[in-house]
Amino acid sequence: MDPILRRSLIWYLLHLMTYSGILGRYLIVGSWQAFEIIPLFMPVWLISSVVWSEREESYAFLRVLPITDRSIVRTKFMLILSITVVYWLLMEGVTLARQGSGVAGGPSTLTFITLACVYALLLGACFQVGYWRFGASVVTPAGVVYMGLNLALAIIHTASLRFEPDWPVLAQSAPIRWLSDSLWLSHLVLVALALLVFYGLMRIGFRIKTSSEACL
């Protein structure tokens, strides 16, 4: 396996395991609220994966080796994409499995999860490119700040759901219901758009990685 991939993969897998083990199990045993809340935490885990994997990365060392910047960018981007797909499959899989028991909210939950994963995917890509453009000294604190905000909002939403009777449920909101009316179409379009933007970010990543010295 590509050494760069191997080194980063460990962090991503670790995060995936803690996500599944700590949060994911609520999807299996919890009520419908779990499906409203757990996906909100997913971006935190993904950004954390990026931050941890970039923490001790040594691009200056990699520059000495016969590796092109393009292949580094591709490796990192494919990793983010693959792991997001795994998160997505796991959550969608559990949702579908539990649809029978009437706990999950059906199509809108599926759409909600997809949206959360798309958001996390593109955000993760932005942070990754950010590392190349601005360097770890800028982006790691930014990542930590983002994670804090995301966590805070998710916790507020969780608490409000419990204590505010009229607190809006995101998965049942109008835009998501509209999208889930034609489930297959909207999923197709969402995924296609997501991949397109992701690809665009990767191209930007190519340009930035070759011309930036901030990460060295």
Place this chain on the structure above:
Amino acid sequence: METILEARALTKDYEDFSLRGISLEVRRGSIAGIFGPNGAGKSTLIKVLTHQVPHRTGTVRVFGQSYEEHEPGIKNRIGYVPQEPAFYMDRSVRWTARFAAPYFANWDGSCFYKLLDDFKVNPLRQVKHLSGGQRKLLSLALALSHGADLLVLDEPTAGLDIVYRRALLDRLRAFVADGDRTVIVASHITDGLDEIAEDVWFLNDGRIVTHEDKDELLSRWKWIHFREGALPRAVEDRLKNVRRQPFGSSGLTDEFCELRDELATALAAGDARLENASLEDILLTQIKEE
């Protein structure tokens, strides 16, 4: 003479410093020395030549190829030792070698570990626990263990004790001995690399001030110590760095070959004496003239 590395009109801008229009050609089988004071741009130039940092305008071709098209191929054949080598700090030396090895087409593990042994670097140590000099030696060991044709070193003797310095010079000489492999080294002159350099470039303030074969350079430049009035007026006027003292004056010339005949009289009479100019003398004079 085959050109192993060619740079044309390289420019690069930082906030407080620029490389301005650097062009150079390195012959295969030679030891090329790039010398200059601090801040002259040696490291920047080396980083541009080895594609560590991008440049604004100009071209670099190594082994006749450009980095845009053949980066991995070129880097496979270059052994680069940076001024401050970077590694995955929290990993061991051995892990580093295992990480790097798959990327090189001709990785030689036994050679690498033998070098570590010679350099007295413990493969099991974490890189962050190595001293600066040891990290340099690790970088050198990596550079010498993948069949590179071109070694590029940035201030390799800084941080090494004199025993290692001498061993390094010997190693570099041996590297080019068969005429197929080449060395480019950037350094302060006083680090001893001027001994082995065959082609010399002087860099100052982002520009190349001089480029010459070292032997020719040293034969052109001489110190002349002379008794006041012993030299023909015409010769004395052409001297640089003239210093007049009560018991003899001295001056530097870069035209010794042309002046030799005119100096013959004074030399034979014992009214003038010659002394070799060091590369340092020459560089300092050229910098002052800029």
Place this chain on the structure above:
Amino acid sequence: MQAKQLFISLLPSNPDPMYKQATDQIKDAIATGDLGPGDRLPSVRELSEALKVSAITIKRAYLDLETEGYILTRAGLGSFVADVDRNILRERKLGEVRAEMRRIVRTGSKFGITLDDIIRLTRQLEREPYGDDSGS
């Protein structure tokens, strides 16, 4: 008064130590008449500053010169050239020339240069002592 100014240059590349170079060059100056008997030598500090060497080097040179009788040092007044027997000076230089000649003769014989060649050359040089070295 001195006909010519004293000229000393100490070269690091010379295998002789600096103090010995200084001693030799001062002896030469005395022998050629640049320094006459009774002439005052520059002070140790003067000379060491001008030549950019340590005062200890010059002090040692002066000490050796005094020991060998070339100069006299008067406390507070400085060092002066002694009245040296010209023959001693001549003998010293002759010794140096002899060493050079031995080298030339030995080297020459390796290349088939005969004594006649050397004598002929010596005559030529005698006629034009400071001429061009390019001819033979």
